Amino acid sequence: MNLDSLYQEVILDHYKRPQNKKLATTFDAQVHHVNPSCGDEIDLNLVIRNGVVTSITWDGVGCSISQASVSILTELLIGKSITEAYAIYDNFVALMQSKGEISGDESVLEDAIALAGVSKYPARIKCALLGWMAFKDASVQAQAKSELE
Amino acid sequence: MTLDPGVIRKDFPIFNRTIRDGKKLVYLDSGATSQKPNSVMDAESDFYRNHNAAAHRGAHQLAEEATEAIESARGVVASFLGGAVDEIVFTKSSTEALNLLAYSIGSAPAGNIFHLKPGDEIVVSEMEHHANLIPWQQLAKRTGAVLKWFEVTQSGRLDLSNIDGVITERTKIVALTHQSNVLGTVIPLTQIAKRARDVGAIFILDACQSVPHMPVNVKALDIDFLVFSGHKTVGPTGVGVLWGRANLLNLLPPFLFGGSMIETVTMTDATWAPAPRKFEAGVPNMAQIVGLGAALNYLSDVGMENIYQHEIALTRYTLEKLQEIDQLRIVGPTDTDSRGSAISFTLGDIHPHDLGQFLDNAGIAVRTGHHCAWPLTRKMGVPATTRASLYLYNDESDIDALVAATLGAQKYFA
Numbered sequence A: 001m002n003l004d005s006l007y008q009e010v011i012l013d014h015y016k017r018p019q020n021k022k023l024a025t026t027f028d029a030q031v032h033h034v035n036p037s038c039g040d041e042i043d044l045n046l047v048i049r050n051g052v053v054t055s056i057t058w059d060g061v062g063c064s065i066s067q068a069s070v071s072i073l074t075e076l077l078i079g080k081s082i083t084e085a086y087a088i089y090d091n092f093v094a095l096m097q098s099k100g101e102i103s104g105d106e107s108v109l110e111d112a113i114a115l116a117g118v119s120k121y122p123a124r125i126k127c128a129l130l131g132w133m134a135f136k137d138a139s140v141q142a143q144a145k146s147e148l149e
Numbered sequence B: 001m002t003l004d005p006g007v008i009r010k011d012f013p014i015f016n017r018t019i020r021d022g023k024k025l026v027y028l029d030s031g032a033t034s035q036k037p038n039s040v041m042d043a044e045s046d047f048y049r050n051h052n053a054a055a056h057r058g059a060h061q062l063a064e065e066a067t068e069a070i071e072s073a074r075g076v077v078a079s080f081l082g083g084a085v086d087e088i089v090f091t092k093s094s095t096e097a098l099n100l101l102a103y104s105i106g107s108a109p110a111g112n113i114f115h116l117k118p119g120d121e122i123v124v125s126e127m128e129h130h131a132n133l134i135p136w137q138q139l140a141k142r143t144g145a146v147l148k149w150f151e152v153t154q155s156g157r158l159d160l161s162n163i164d165g166v167i168t169e170r171t172k173i174v175a176l177t178h179q180s181n182v183l184g185t186v187i188p189l190t191q192i193a194k195r196a197r198d199v200g201a202i203f204i205l206d207a208c209q210s211v212p213h214m215p216v217n218v219k220a221l222d223i224d225f226l227v228f229s230g231h232k233t234v235g236p237t238g239v240g241v242l243w244g245r246a247n248l249l250n251l252l253p254p255f256l257f258g259g260s261m262i263e264t265v266t267m268t269d270a271t272w273a274p275a276p277r278k279f280e281a282g283v284p285n286m287a288q289i290v291g292l293g294a295a296l297n298y299l300s301d302v303g304m305e306n307i308y309q310h311e312i313a314l315t316r317y318t319l320e321k322l323q324e325i326d327q328l329r330i331v332g333p334t335d336t337d338s339r340g341s342a343i344s345f346t347l348g349d350i351h352p353h354d355l356g357q358f359l360d361n362a363g364i365a366v367r368t369g370h371h372c373a374w375p376l377t378r379k380m381g382v383p384a385t386t387r388a389s390l391y392l393y394n395d396e397s398d399i400d401a402l403v404a405a406t407l408g409a410q411k412y413f414a
């Protein structure tokens, strides 16, 4: 196994220059997720307007994989309908759980395809999924809230 | 006699394999679990092959042999620790041993010396492994006792400046780690045990990180209970030890109920066998107990003082070499004064998980994260650390490999 297959340029770029890493003051849902095995933490704020993800902002501490993954997620999902976002989410989770056996659909995953190498390192899959789980949780809460309103 | 890690390694077959496409295994994670010598695996497999039967039950030769095998292992543990045979309780791990203590103490009725009532105090420290924090924290919640703790200074020592305020006349239990699994710090045990004795508190020592690495004799220490895990002492998983003073084990209520721990049973009541049997319900982990006996014999043959001296010398070397690396910060004492061989550090902005991955790619096994001591890493102001932990089979070449790969990681993640 080659370390460069794990640490793609795209990942290191996002790690050094994370996108949307500043919590917005207004949001529909706010979540805090941790990875108890390594102590990584993330706060994520989400806004959904008329079924479209309009804002994902976050803050957190963690390794390059977890930080890059959430940064990529924000670029990928902002502007998508919640249905599209869930399709991308499912695609990404399947890729992570594939043990390296599928290479992923780049037309759906775009930059997130760079995280494909993570699936060969079982200990790192949770790192890559931290932000995605936080997004899913926040989206469920945000939609539940809008149904109440 | 001195210890030659090259000779020792020949007894540990895992060092014959390679890691990540042909790289030499550099195993620096013995703080999590140690590797096993052939003699331990042979003892375990010999038990299954030749003597397997339920110990303490059955009227046949195999049952006799199985009983003899685990009772002689109990004798080995007793002489290794300097305790009496009846003071050795086998558990499945030190985690279980600490929970045994917490639950048994929690069930002690009024009038029993272990009984806890609201306002009584339990003392731990900020450097406890979760296994020696959460059982006490939860016991305090269940009983209304108050959990207090020694703080840790930025240099990684217990802050004893207010020892008389932390351990008071209300203190019933003091439960502390002998050596921190994160910082490597060895605590000033004599001073704290004396204070505990003066106020009449029970002293419990988590010796998970000391018993494998230095001579520990319970007679020489003014303590009441001690726990350690077999798998960190070159022994098998699935076996731990609780040592307790005989008079205290007799007064302590049992924790797990079932077969083998009773004296008499009716449909409505039961009485208990004497210690240690009272604490060993069910068929024990026999093969693992036998393996632990072989492990402690192995360590005794090498000599615990030799192991200790070897680790101290190697720790000194490691601390010196690591501190030559730019931006590397040791989290814990930076010299070998009252310190063992668990060495945690951070490296600039490089996250430990990324460093660990890079080291792994070079065949080097370390641990990263909060090492089951989350309040401690928080206190030390770091989200996580990288930990190298040493043992009798490590030598300077392992440390040189660690240093070289750490420098490589700095370039890679720059």
Ligand SMILES: Cc1ncc(COP(=O)(O)O)c(C=O)c1O
Pocket: B031, B032, B093, B094, B095, B096, B129, B131, B132, B177, B179, B180, B181, B206, B208, B209, B229, B231, B372
């Ligand atoms: C100081 C300390 N206490 C307790 C434990 C728990 O040991 P086990 O997981 O074997 O029960 C450990 C193991 O990491 C430890 O280092």
